[in-house]
Amino acid sequence: MSLELRSVGWNAGFKKIISDVSLRVTRGEFLGVIGPNGSGKTSMMSVLGGIRAPSTGQALLGDQPMKKIGRRNLARHIGFVEQQADTIDRITVRDAVALGRTPYLSLLTPWSGHDDAIVCEALASVEMGPFADRMWHTLSGGEKQRVHIARALTQQPDFLLLDEPTNHLDIHHQLGLLELVRALPVTVVAALHDLNHAAMFCDRIAMMDGGKLIALGTPEQILTSQNLRDVFGVAADIEIDDQGRCHIRYHAGNQKSLAIKKDRVA
Amino acid sequence: MINHDKRVLAVGVFAAGLISSVSFASATEYPLSIENCGTVLQFDAAPERVVSLGQSTTEILYSLGLADKVKGTGVWFGPVMDEFRDVNASVPRLADNDPGFETVVAQKPQLVATQYQWHVGPKGTVGTTEQFSELSIPVYTAPADCVGKDNAGGGDGVRHEGFTMDLIYREISDLAQIFDVEDRGEELIATLKERQANSLERVTASGHDNVSAVFWFSSPEINSDPYVAGKNGAAGYIAGKLSVRNIIDSNEEWPTVGWETIARANPDIIVIGKMGRRRFPADDWQVKMDFLKTDPVASQMKAVRNGNIVVMDAQSMDPTIRLINGIETLAEAVERLSASN
Amino acid sequence: MFETSPVQQPVQPPGQSLAGRAYLVRAGVSIGALVLLVGVIAMAAAKGETHIPLGTVLQTIANHLWQAGYDVDPIDAGIIWNYRISRAMVAAACGASLALSGAVLQALLRNSLADPYLLGISAGASTGAVSVAILGFGAGMVSLSLGAFVGALVAFGFVALLAIPAGRGAGAIILAGVAGSQLFNALTSFIVTKAATADEARGVMFWLLGNLSGVRWPDVYLALPVAIIGLLVCLWYSRALDAFTFGVESAASLGVPVRRVYVVLIAIAASMTAVMVSIVGAIGFVGLVIPHAARFFVGTRHGFLLPASALIGAVFLVAADIVSRIILDGQVLPIGVITALIGAPAFAIILCHGRVLR
Numbered sequence: 001m002s003l004e005l006r007s008v009g010w011n012a013g014f015k016k017i018i019s020d021v022s023l024r025v026t027r028g029e030f031l032g033v034i035g036p037n038g039s040g041k042t043s044m045m046s047v048l049g050g051i052r053a054p055s056t057g058q059a060l061l062g063d064q065p066m067k068k069i070g071r072r073n074l075a076r077h078i079g080f081v082e083q084q085a086d087t088i089d090r091i092t093v094r095d096a097v098a099l100g101r102t103p104y105l106s107l108l109t110p111w112s113g114h115d116d117a118i119v120c121e122a123l124a125s126v127e128m129g130p131f132a133d134r135m136w137h138t139l140s141g142g143e144k145q146r147v148h149i150a151r152a153l154t155q156q157p158d159f160l161l162l163d164e165p166t167n168h169l170d171i172h173h174q175l176g177l178l179e180l181v182r183a184l185p186v187t188v189v190a191a192l193h194d195l196n197h198a199a200m201f202c203d204r205i206a207m208m209d210g211g212k213l214i215a216l217g218t219p220e221q222i223l224t225s226q227n228l229r230d231v232f233g234v235a236a237d238i239e240i241d242d243q244g245r246c247h248i249r250y251h252a253g254n255q256k257s258l259a260i261k262k263d264r265v266a
Numbered sequence: 267m268i269n270h271d272k273r274v275l276a277v278g279v280f281a282a283g284l285i286s287s288v289s290f291a292s293a294t295e296y297p298l299s300i301e302n303c304g305t306v307l308q309f310d311a312a313p314e315r316v317v318s319l320g321q322s323t324t325e326i327l328y329s330l331g332l333a334d335k336v337k338g339t340g341v342w343f344g345p346v347m348d349e350f351r352d353v354n355a356s357v358p359r360l361a362d363n364d365p366g367f368e369t370v371v372a373q374k375p376q377l378v379a380t381q382y383q384w385h386v387g388p389k390g391t392v393g394t395t396e397q398f399s400e401l402s403i404p405v406y407t408a409p410a411d412c413v414g415k416d417n418a419g420g421g422d423g424v425r426h427e428g429f430t431m432d433l434i435y436r437e438i439s440d441l442a443q444i445f446d447v448e449d450r451g452e453e454l455i456a457t458l459k460e461r462q463a464n465s466l467e468r469v470t471a472s473g474h475d476n477v478s479a480v481f482w483f484s485s486p487e488i489n490s491d492p493y494v495a496g497k498n499g500a501a502g503y504i505a506g507k508l509s510v511r512n513i514i515d516s517n518e519e520w521p522t523v524g525w526e527t528i529a530r531a532n533p534d535i536i537v538i539g540k541m542g543r544r545r546f547p548a549d550d551w552q553v554k555m556d557f558l559k560t561d562p563v564a565s566q567m568k569a570v571r572n573g574n575i576v577v578m579d580a581q582s583m584d585p586t587i588r589l590i591n592g593i594e595t596l597a598e599a600v601e602r603l604s605a606s607n
Numbered sequence: 608m609f610e611t612s613p614v615q616q617p618v619q620p621p622g623q624s625l626a627g628r629a630y631l632v633r634a635g636v637s638i639g640a641l642v643l644l645v646g647v648i649a650m651a652a653a654k655g656e657t658h659i660p661l662g663t664v665l666q667t668i669a670n671h672l673w674q675a676g677y678d679v680d681p682i683d684a685g686i687i688w689n690y691r692i693s694r695a696m697v698a699a700a701c702g703a704s705l706a707l708s709g710a711v712l713q714a715l716l717r718n719s720l721a722d723p724y725l726l727g728i729s730a731g732a733s734t735g736a737v738s739v740a741i742l743g744f745g746a747g748m749v750s751l752s753l754g755a756f757v758g759a760l761v762a763f764g765f766v767a768l769l770a771i772p773a774g775r776g777a778g779a780i781i782l783a784g785v786a787g788s789q790l791f792n793a794l795t796s797f798i799v800t801k802a803a804t805a806d807e808a809r810g811v812m813f814w815l816l817g818n819l820s821g822v823r824w825p826d827v828y829l830a831l832p833v834a835i836i837g838l839l840v841c842l843w844y845s846r847a848l849d850a851f852t853f854g855v856e857s858a859a860s861l862g863v864p865v866r867r868v869y870v871v872l873i874a875i876a877a878s879m880t881a882v883m884v885s886i887v888g889a890i891g892f893v894g895l896v897i898p899h900a901a902r903f904f905v906g907t908r909h910g911f912l913l914p915a916s917a918l919i920g921a922v923f924l925v926a927a928d929i930v931s932r933i934i935l936d937g938q939v940l941p942i943g944v945i946t947a948l949i950g951a952p953a954f955a956i957i958l959c960h961g962r963v964l965r
Contacts, residue, residue, distance in 0.1 A: 086853070087854075487752065491939070493810070526657055530657045544743065546810065562688075
């Protein structure tokens, strides 16, 4: 099963948010999506996840256009975790996770023990089992994110799409979450803003800027001083350790680079 | 304008007139001060131009033969009385409902006569009394709308003292005095009193016993609670004069009372209003009749079963000069009822 | 260090007995609620402007239900069966519809203060009603109800059209609804102040505050099916409504056809509300407060919340109607006054009990 974008563009009104993005997600990989603010990461993720229809081009799941597959079917293959989803409803953690079974339930197939088991399994894999009967609003930011992931997991997806999942977490939870996600038996596409995290966890990285996918490759290929300067406007050195992993060393005093970056913005 | 001698003579005659009986017709002495609704109106001469806002007031002016002095009319509730159709045709109608202030003033009236304070009064929709007095235009309000009545609450108002025909007679004699046609005024009043007396006689002769009635004006929705006549209004007066018991006990002019209450009270006669207005479907008397015959509860009332439903001109149920018609109609109905028993 | 461990022994799902007991409790509550509804309708038959002995009431009901053949005064029988019982049934249908619409809109628009009138319906109904009663549209052939219904639909259409360029999201709909309501309310005020005579204005305003006095059996044949069909359609979408818990995008990612759900449910809510408003006028507070009360008792799962809202709404409005008829001697208060007088403090109590959150 593959997940692919072919020359996809998406417009908000007359404004082109992303254009001509082509991308094929390999099975089992952890693909990171990076780019400065306003580069179109979230919009690209929405189209990739089947939430939005592309204005131009095609989004395909398993080589079939998503349009033909249908929302419900898509939901059984792709789990999407938004940047920040919250609710003021008084629900339990279990209820929140159980929502993920929606694509499988209908009048003829109501809730059953099988669904209960899947919910429990998902809670366990994000290590939130003991929290099952807690109220949603009593959870911390990190715990809420894990519950979101658990919900996506109950969809039993082939692909898990995460839009900046670590935004509101402290460093302990940021790393913990990414570790957890990497260990899951699903293909992951995650929009990340911390480049070192991208370096640590991703098999491949897609770099976006100004609504275009400007580079796609391994962390070593993408995370170069040149790219960091041109796209992100920061000065940094890249260190590669014995295991072949990148570490980015940022330089302080970025004013000059900001000027460079400013010129490049369309 | 009047020199000193004439004024002395006028005062002398006026004083003489006061001492003797008020009811012999004499020419009006000017300047005239006449009390009306808590104010005093002053006239130096009979007005030549009057604007009349209110069908009843207009019809009184016509009855007094003053149609040529009426330069504009407004606030009509239905077609004018048959006998005045021709004279009314040549009188400019400013509006079917209430005209604007400037429209009225453009007729350069020397008097504005209004039937309801709702139109010209402390909070009049056409204009306030002050607005007119600023232009030195006196406003005559029908006594029926201010004597013993509280209009401050808006709407049709609440009547604390029962309405009587004397209020209409007073309007007739006031206007007759203002326009210096007192003889015609007295004639008119005498005719009306005679008709009323005749009706009373008919009813007493019929030997009826404890007849009850309800007066139904209209309803916002045909099934919902109807507007029925309270005990102090014109309809209540008609009932009282003919010794008919009005089943409604409210002080309001036209309160809404539920059909449940009316049906339980089970009046002998139901009077339904006939009018030209078409705002609510129930304005049409036939719609009201249909309701009475088809509603599962109303159709069980004895008045409906025995066919004692009286169709009456709605303006006869209101404090207008047509009230006498109302008295005659109801007297007839009571006669019929007693005859059939 | 945070370690991922191999899949552990899953936490024991709630035992069959626990789930079974929950179902029993819920079944018991439902039956209890239905009994309560029947009871309050019976009470509405027995209480009213005029006093009718309880024996007569029971005999009348027996006569109609199984031809018992008691000798009852036809006027009394007519009042009980044709006035009071039909009125109670319409009150129940209306209460259920308004509460249901409120619950659905609160879920779709993600807003605890949403109520069915948000879509401009009561404002449009009032404009339609005054157009008929005061401007004379329809020249006396058109009833207030029909005018109100048309007005409601026109206003709703206006709001829907306004919401489209505004972005079509929940926020856009709410803003469009507020704008539309303000516009039509202003139109109503304009017509009333400019053109009304005293009794015209009074008649219409009283009707608009909520008036069950004109209700007869034909109204029941309209209101009851509308309420039942509305309930069934909304129940069909109860899982979809649950999916909106975390927002529209979340619902889309769970496979819910968001656009279709919005269109169908908003159309259903608008239709139910328009029909009810045209029959009984604009009764406030029911659509806003009852869903919160229902959440208090049964939680937020829409499979339970929707029927609970409908039932509680029905009982509430029948009870409010009874109160409006007996609280003042010989006079009937507009039912909208009663619902507000009860609804506002009830809302405050619900807020204070910490169940602020939905």
